[in-house]
Amino acid sequence: MSAILEASGAAPGRDRGGPAQPLLSVTGLVKHFGGRRDWSGKRRGMVRAVDGVDLEIFKGETLGIVGESGCGKSTTARLVMQIIRPDRGEILFDGEAVGSPALGLQDYRRETQMVFQDSYASLNPRLTVEHTIAFGPWVHGEGRRAAVARAHDLLARVGLAPERFAARYPHELSGGQRQRVNIARALALQPRLLILDEAVSALDKSVEAQVLNLLLDLKAEFGLTYMFISHDLNVVRFMSDRVMVMYLGKAVEVGPSDVILKDPRHPYTTALLASMPSMDPDNRTEEAPLFGDPPNPIDPPPGCRFHTRCKFAAPVCSAREPGLGADLGDDLVHRVACHMADPSSGHPGAVAAMERA
Amino acid sequence: MLLYTLKRLLYVTPVAIGVSIVCFLLIHITPGDPLSAILPSDAPLELQMQMRAAYGFDKPLWMQYALWFWKVLHGDLGTSIATGRPVAAEVLRAVGNTLILATVATLIGFTLGTFFGFVAGYFRDSWLDKLASALSVLGVSVPHYWLGMVMVIIFSAQLGWLPPTGAGPGGSSNWRPDPEHLSYIILPALTMSVIPMGVISRTVRALVADILDQEFVQALRAKGLGEYGVFRHVVTNAAPTALAVMGLQLGYLLGGSILIETVFSWPGTGFLLNAAIFQRDLPLLQGTILVLAMFFVALNLAVDVIQTALDPRIERA
Amino acid sequence: MAVLSDIRIDTVAPLPARASRGYWGSVLRRLMRDPVAMVAAGVILAIVLAAAFAPFVAPGDPYKGAMLRRLKPIGDATYWLGSDELGRDMLTRLIYGGRLSLFMGVLPVACAFVIGSTLGVFAGYVGGWVNMVLMRVIDVFYAFPSVLLAIALSGALGAGITNAVVSLTIVFIPPITRVAESVTTQIRTRDYVEAARVSGAGAFTIIRVHVLGNVLGPIFVYATSLISVSMILASGLSFLGLGSKPPEPEWGLMLNTLRTAIYVQPAVAALPGAMIFITSISFNLLSDGLRSAMAVRA
Numbered sequence: 027m028s029a030i031l032e033a034s035g036a037a038p039g040r041d042r043g044g045p046a047q048p049l050l051s052v053t054g055l056v057k058h059f060g061g062r063r064d065w066s067g068k069r070r071g072m073v074r075a076v077d078g079v080d081l082e083i084f085k086g087e088t089l090g091i092v093g094e095s096g097c098g099k100s101t102t103a104r105l106v107m108q109i110i111r112p113d114r115g116e117i118l119f120d121g122e123a124v125g126s127p128a129l130g131l132q133d134y135r136r137e138t139q140m141v142f143q144d145s146y147a148s149l150n151p152r153l154t155v156e157h158t159i160a161f162g163p164w165v166h167g168e169g170r171r172a173a174v175a176r177a178h179d180l181l182a183r184v185g186l187a188p189e190r191f192a193a194r195y196p197h198e199l200s201g202g203q204r205q206r207v208n209i210a211r212a213l214a215l216q217p218r219l220l221i222l223d224e225a226v227s228a229l230d231k232s233v234e235a236q237v238l239n240l241l242l243d244l245k246a247e248f249g250l251t252y253m254f255i256s257h258d259l260n261v262v263r264f265m266s267d268r269v270m271v272m273y274l275g276k277a278v279e280v281g282p283s284d285v286i287l288k289d290p291r292h293p294y295t296t297a298l299l300a301s302m303p304s305m306d307p308d309n310r311t312e313e314a315p316l317f318g319d320p321p322n323p324i325d326p327p328p329g330c331r332f333h334t335r336c337k338f339a340a341p342v343c344s345a346r347e348p349g350l351g352a353d354l355g356d357d358l359v360h361r362v363a364c365h366m367a368d369p370s371s372g373h374p375g376a377v378a379a380m381e382r383a
Numbered sequence: 384m385l386l387y388t389l390k391r392l393l394y395v396t397p398v399a400i401g402v403s404i405v406c407f408l409l410i411h412i413t414p415g416d417p418l419s420a421i422l423p424s425d426a427p428l429e430l431q432m433q434m435r436a437a438y439g440f441d442k443p444l445w446m447q448y449a450l451w452f453w454k455v456l457h458g459d460l461g462t463s464i465a466t467g468r469p470v471a472a473e474v475l476r477a478v479g480n481t482l483i484l485a486t487v488a489t490l491i492g493f494t495l496g497t498f499f500g501f502v503a504g505y506f507r508d509s510w511l512d513k514l515a516s517a518l519s520v521l522g523v524s525v526p527h528y529w530l531g532m533v534m535v536i537i538f539s540a541q542l543g544w545l546p547p548t549g550a551g552p553g554g555s556s557n558w559r560p561d562p563e564h565l566s567y568i569i570l571p572a573l574t575m576s577v578i579p580m581g582v583i584s585r586t587v588r589a590l591v592a593d594i595l596d597q598e599f600v601q602a603l604r605a606k607g608l609g610e611y612g613v614f615r616h617v618v619t620n621a622a623p624t625a626l627a628v629m630g631l632q633l634g635y636l637l638g639g640s641i642l643i644e645t646v647f648s649w650p651g652t653g654f655l656l657n658a659a660i661f662q663r664d665l666p667l668l669q670g671t672i673l674v675l676a677m678f679f680v681a682l683n684l685a686v687d688v689i690q691t692a693l694d695p696r697i698e699r700a
Numbered sequence: 701m702a703v704l705s706d707i708r709i710d711t712v713a714p715l716p717a718r719a720s721r722g723y724w725g726s727v728l729r730r731l732m733r734d735p736v737a738m739v740a741a742g743v744i745l746a747i748v749l750a751a752a753f754a755p756f757v758a759p760g761d762p763y764k765g766a767m768l769r770r771l772k773p774i775g776d777a778t779y780w781l782g783s784d785e786l787g788r789d790m791l792t793r794l795i796y797g798g799r800l801s802l803f804m805g806v807l808p809v810a811c812a813f814v815i816g817s818t819l820g821v822f823a824g825y826v827g828g829w830v831n832m833v834l835m836r837v838i839d840v841f842y843a844f845p846s847v848l849l850a851i852a853l854s855g856a857l858g859a860g861i862t863n864a865v866v867s868l869t870i871v872f873i874p875p876i877t878r879v880a881e882s883v884t885t886q887i888r889t890r891d892y893v894e895a896a897r898v899s900g901a902g903a904f905t906i907i908r909v910h911v912l913g914n915v916l917g918p919i920f921v922y923a924t925s926l927i928s929v930s931m932i933l934a935s936g937l938s939f940l941g942l943g944s945k946p947p948e949p950e951w952g953l954m955l956n957t958l959r960t961a962i963y964v965q966p967a968v969a970a971l972p973g974a975m976i977f978i979t980s981i982s983f984n985l986l987s988d989g990l991r992s993a994m995a996v997r998a
Contacts, residue, residue: 109894135900148891152723152913158892161909162899195723208895215899401840409856520988524981526932528939529955529973536966638845642936657940660855672852680843 090266281360500587522581737989820880
């Protein structure tokens with residue numbers, strides 16, 4: 027039995043790059059949707075969903091991705107998962123380019139899996155739970171009986187007793203149970219990277235807590251790496267080692283989660299944190315942290331995309347777009363895309379911010 | 384609005400061309416020599432050669448289509464084998480009669496249909512609803528040519544109240560709404576109205592039930608709006624779709640009138656089609672079908688545009 | 701730290717899972733609780749069985765006529781439902797007529813279902829310009845009113861049962877293709893199809909396992925609603941002389957030949973149409989019942 031599993035590449039020797047090599051390394055990811063060509067042939071009116079994103083996920087960590095609706099986090103997830111084709115950009119998995127001869131798409135699909143937000147829509151209403159989970163292994167060559175047996179074992183691991191749940195249909199399960207099935211399905215192919223796209227957003231709070239704890243257990247048990255997308259900052263704080271904040275298709279800050287969420291360096295991150303209303307009646311949130319309307323992803327502001335809503339905007343902010351700066355030297359990599367963090371930018375607040383650091 | 388109309392027109396044009404291609408090909412799918420569809424088989428050889436050249440049967444298919452299409456655009460739909468008269472003239476004469484019949488039938492069907500549909504929708508799940516729904520299922524399932532026969536049996540043969548066939552004195556020249564002619568249209572129009580009645584009543588019932596279910600109606604009632612006010616709201620919401628369905632039904636009746644017209648010997652396009660089929664008069668068949676199909680396409684376009692104009696929710700982009 | 705590969709399959713003994721109600725099982729059960737649909741199903745069954753076992757059920761010979769005994773009324777001692785214009789027993793001809801009428805009504809829809817579903821699912825799944833081109837071609841045929849198209853095709857091809865079936869099949873392919881394409885396009889974007897793609901499955905596998913199961917149901921129900929139309933059209937074609945030819949017993953054809961008899965024996969002349977009506981309405985009611993049974997999620 028274990029011979030099958032060994033042959034499928036599940037042996038411990040799958041780690042090719044060693045601990046220092048990021049499991050996932052993405053550079054220059056771009057995806058534009060829609061738009062039409064105008065008379066000059068240029069495309070206009072496209073939604074720049076993801077507009078040049080770099081990210082790295084190290085082995086064994088959880089990278090949280092946060093941002094408002096429409097910032098591009100779900101699109102990023104789908105691009106990494108190769109459900110959508112990127113317009114530009116390179117994705118390296120454990121040092122090998124996805125789609126290259128060294129790592130074909132089919133093999134990549136065994137290494138990376140995704141759990142979707144809508145637990146009901148992500149399950150085929152006509153298949154029983156065990157068949158849904160067994161589908162992946164079966165497609166990759168495992169025999170039907172063996173695949174179903176594996177499904178049963180995974181059900182047990184996610185806390186659903188196989189003898190009660192295996193032959194059920196999705197409509198016979200609750201939201202939390204369905205999401206567990208989704209997790210089991212994702213694990214069936216023994217991936218190393220799991221992308222969780224708002225996986226707990228639709229669940230009741232108590233159920234959400236259970237599922238989050240399950241995810242932590244599974245991560246420890248199987249040595250997984252997570253990319254955890256959410257709009258809920260508390261959940262992200264709980265789950266992630268590092269956090270990446272996205273705004274209008276670009277990453278604006280990335281760093282250790284406790285650092286970022288306690289002492290953010292980017293004005294948007296500060297505003298996002300401040301937008302969580304305070305629970306302390308003596309310390310009420312008085313004013314809205316952000317002003318202005320969220321700008322149009324079709325026509326983002328020039329220069330720094332956030333400058334139209336930023337308290338600290340200076341002339342340089344509408345002139346030049348800040349890239350994700352150099353490592354600010356915390357104990358895990360921490361980078362900010364803001365002129366204030368770059369002493370050479372010419373932003374009046376830059377030096378003061380540097381002194382504060 | 385104008386922009387929308389133009390866009391729809393642009394969209395419809397390839398479909399219309401496709402329809403014309405299908406009509407053109409009708410002659411060519413006939414088993415045997417296409418020429419035999421144009422000329423009787425005992426025509427002299429030189430006439431055959433002449434016609435073959437004139438119709439261009441010796442040329443490649445696409446060129447034949449182009450020639451035919453060109454002629455059509457100029458109003459020349461060919462010549463009927465049976466009567467020797469131009470097809471266009473025959474069709475035009477018959478279309479008027481069919482239009483009258485179809486319009487009257489649609490109006491009757493629409494009136495009855497909306498009435499039943501409203502009743503069924505408002506009094507959902509009551510015996511009224513079941514009765515009205517039963518009537519509409521009946522309407523949709525009845526073979527209308529049989530119903531026509533039954534009507535003739537009852538009202539002509541047995542009771543003698545109404546004439547069984549024809550359009551009245553004056554033969555196939557246009558029917559006029561005067562007392563002499565009125566009795567001739569009653570039976571065919573009633574028979575023909577049954578199907579649109581069934582379809583419209585089902586549609587309206589679903590619409591009304593849907594609208595009444597929506598929360599804004601409950602909100603209106605909570606605000607104290609009387610039943611008449613609610614009724615007006617339902618009507619304005621249901622009207623665009625109901626009218627659209629009525630328009631489509633008119634189109635179907637125009638195209639599908641052949642069976643009723645055969646039963647009642649009503650001198651319309653359907654009757655013409657029947658004659659064309661049995662005399663193997665393929666130019667007449669082809670021309671009639673082309674005209675009817677184009678009517679249908681134009682009607683669909685009109686319904687589309689009107690519905691968009693009436694319903695503010697549909698995007699005008 | 702356990703690795704996923706440590707799962708030893710032989711240590712897990714799959715216990716017999718509690719039998720869960722399948723989707724079609726629950727649909728069938730709900731359908732059986734619908735009295736109207738059940739009566740309709742019963743009527744159809746009776747007609748089908750009578751037609752299938754016609755030689756055993758019918759009292760006489762459908763082709764043998766006796767000119768002296770033509771147009772006898774209903775309730776006649778020898779001819780229970782009367783005799784037609786050539787003296788043939790109506791009851792026998794009605795029973796035998798079911799064979800051709802049902803055949804000409806159901807077969808075109810069945811063929812159109814197969815062809816239309818294939819085209820529609822293909823167009824829906826592939827999307828893009830292939831979809832657009834295919835659906836536009838379908839739109840051209842859809843631009844004809846169905847009666848007109850049926851008659852046009854039949855008229856051009858000539859009379860006969862085969863030609864009638866062919867032309868009706870062509871008439872029904874466009875609506876079924878449209879429905880199939882529409883449903884497939886909706887399903888294609890569902891998360892579970894994406895998840896299947898993410899699992900690395902190929903297009904055919906995905907269609908077979910995930911799409912077809914969810915798509916064929918609605919298409920099938922739509923197709924059943926077309927049967928009644930098909931029967932009326934098929935008999936209509938025969939009524940016009942474009943379908944079956946005499947002396948074959950077929951309800952539409954019988955209506956045609958009995959037309960002149962409406963002044964002599966109106967009830968007898970109306971009988972074949974009544975059969976078409978009864979069959980058609982039964983199919984409609986059954987189809988409606990099926991649609992309601994499927995609309996509710998268990």
